[in-house]
Amino acid sequence: MTPAALSIGFVMLHTSPLDVPGTKDAGGMNVVVRAQAEALARAGHRVRIFTRRSDTETPARVELMPNLTVLLLDAGAPRLLAKGEHEQVMEDFSRLLHTELTADPVEVLHAEHWFSGIAALPVARDCGIPLLQSYHSIAAPPESPFGDGERPESPGRLAGEARLAAEADLIIAVSEAERATVLARLEGDPDRVRVVPLGVDTDLFRPCDTAECEEQRDWLRGGGRPEVILVGRLHPLKGFDLAIEAIAQLPHAERPTLRIVGAPPPDGDDYARALHESVVAHGMLSTTAFEGALRRRELAERIRSASLMLVPSHTETFGLVALEAAASGVPVIARDAGGLREAVVAGTTGVLIAGDDPEVWASTIREMLADGPGLKRMGDAARAHALQRSWQASADRLVEVYREVIAR
Known part of the structure; x- marks a missing residue:
């Protein structure tokens, strides 16, 4: 019955x-x-x-x-x-x-x-x-x-x-x-x-099909900058300042573009302002976009068009956005903390980093973006992992x- x-x-x-x-x-x-x-x-x-x-x-x-x-x-x-x-x-x-x-x-x-x-x-x-x-x-x-x-x-x-x-x-x-x-x-x-x-919604969060991202692939094949994405509220706990510092460590010619999706909470204007000021101070204004908050469908489009997601949160009970990146076939670099150890399969769907050293984060970003075949293998494994949820x-x-x- x-x-x-x-x-x-x-x-x-x-x-x-x-x-x-x-x-x-x-x-x-x-x-x-x-x-x-x-x-x-x-x-x-x-x-x-x-x-x-x-x-x-x-x-x-x-x-x-x-x-x-x-x-x-x-x-x-x-x-x-x-x-x-x-x-x-x-x-x-x-x-x-x-x-x-x-x-x-x-x-x-x-x-x-x-x-x-x-x-x-x-x-x-x-x-x-x-x-x-x-x-x-x-x-x-x-x-x-x-x-x-x-x-x-x-x-x-x-x-x-x-x-x-x-x-x-x-x-x-x-x-x-x-x-x-x-x-x-x-x-x-x-x-x-x-x-x-x-x-995770593996229909909404999915890899780019050939036609959808052909322009992006042409851009990368022609020497264009790959894109790294951050998603979340603009709050100190999310560690977005570390991501900006890490990308700033890279030589200008090797810097990816950075897309930041999210808005500050009601009492978070000071941190949001500090992030904008850091971007300006590091000469990253022309390669950084602050998108604000997006509807879920738009967010999914942004994630699957990125080459890499960063999740530098100081703590997460799980880190759902890392699983959404996995469903999109996008590898993740995340902090080795809390539930992120379960959201990211280290070495398979992404990389976990302990600590706040921006040079370590920068080195990992550079190595992953430079290894196109490795990035593709990791993205495929991430999608397969997400399909189990x-x-x-x-x-x-x-x-x-x-x-x-x-x-x-």
């Missing part, structure tokens, strides 16, 4: 699945939640995503597709908030979420990020709904190095994340690296942590975990 479809609620307090990744505080978490929710809806499950209204134009209810609805709750003023300000609206959001779920319950509630978890926890307990928690990033104490994780941008984060590790029914990690962090830093119970691997498989694993916690 076919198992009954589930009624599932995702909670995303501080960022909306309607936001374009790379804008506001939207990033990999937004991509993951929306992709998993769409796969669940296609499989027949009824899915609702609860988020906070940050403008007055978006309707309170948005039907994304059959079985998938986004509900925008009026917690706090309908304006864009800096990430740390969301702690001030958690109580309002919790009250509104309780009203929604009392009127139309779900069988399982899945909170994304600690803001959502703390707001959802009392609602889940009062309504008798099991709560699953995904962190997507876990804060490190303020004095810790960047590689240990994000800063606790609001006062309650460190305590809030630890409380959720102790009180949520199950923790869902996106990688073994994140699971290890939950166990070590939050003293999580290993019997209450499940890893749900991420997928899908969002439907990720959603199917989620359903297994949901049914487990419901059965308890």
Whole structure:
């Protein structure tokens, strides 16, 4: 007998699945939640995503597709908030979420990020709904190095994340690296942590076909500069400053063009300005493009037209953009940290580099771009690796975990 479809609620307090990744505080978490929710809806499950209204134009209810609805709750003023300000609206959001779920319950509630978890926890307990928690990033104490994780941008984060590790029914990690962090830093119970691997859209993110990129190939055959791409929010944690410094180490004639895709978060203008100033200071203005945030289809086009992707993030729970590059047949140079060790198969789909030495990064960039056949072999292996991942498989694993916690 076919198992009954589930009624599932995702909670995303501080960022909306309607936001374009790379804008506001939207990033990999937004991509993951929306992709998993769409796969669940296609499989027949009824899915609702609860988020906070940050403008007055978006309707309170948005039907994304059959079985998938986004509900925008009026917690706090309908304006864009800096990430740390969301702690001030958690109580309002919790009250509104309780009203929604009392009127139309779900069988399982899945909170994304600690803001959502703390707001959802009392609602889940009062309504008798099991709560699953995904962190997507876990804060490190303020004095810790960047590689240990994000800063606790609001006062309650460190305590809030630890409380959720102790009180949520199950923790869902996106990688073994994140699971290890939950166990070590939050003293999580290993019997209450499940890893749900991420997928990738291998139809959207695909290699260039012959006709599509023929102009680019002609350009490279004629001695044109290859292109290196960076994708993500313009935030210090992403390490884009290191990528600029690395390319600046190369002789001018050997420098690839650099395409930077992404926008700063609401409180990130200073870092974005510093990146622009660094490009100017290094004489890279004519070979660097700041694209801003792009829609997913445009992003996929940019990635597959690049020769190489750099992911110099100080820490990533997984590093979804590296898997999207792999699906596009584009090798990756990434920092040897966190979940990037799982997103990149070192020596096969890309290269992992430890540390912040721009000369080491520059040398690796030069060597990889100079080896055309090697770059092609690595790109082919990356595509083959990505084809083993899908969002439907990720959603199917989620359903297994949901049914487990419901059965308890």
